[in-house]
Amino acid sequence: MNAKPSVEGHTGLVKNGEAQEIPPLRNxxxxTMFTCFCPAWPINIVALVxxxxxxxxxxxxxxxxxxRLGRKALHLGVVSFVIGLVIITAYTVVHFTTHVI
Structure with missing residues (x-):
């Protein structure tokens, strides 16, 4: 693929004679770094990778x-965050509702 400047000065991809816009980076x-603090360790590390x-x-x-990889990172990051919230909520509920006799 060749990068050629367009009329506006932006560089775009030239594929089969047609200029295409370079998509923004969405990784x-x-x-995914934030979800590494959630207690769903295997999932958030895979999201970071x-x-x-x-x-x-x-x-x-x-x-x-x-x-494609960015979408997978997003999906795994959201899943990791939700699982982390569920684990933290369950731990908090069990901790504060357990009575020691």
Missing amino acids: YLCL FSVMAQRSYDEEDYDGSQ
Whole structure:
């Protein structure tokens, strides 16, 4: 793929004679780093790996792969966050409702 400046000065992809816009990077790195503090360890670490892989694919100009990996990172990050909230809520409820006789 060749990068050529367009009329506006933006560089875009030229594929089959048609200029295409370079999509923005969406690797959700902040979200996946935040979910590493949730108690759903295996899921959030995998989300972080997908986020880093999305960044690497974007740097290698594989924009479709970057978008696909970014979506996986987003989905796993949201799942990790929800599972973490459920675990924290369950622990809090059990801790404060248990009476020691």
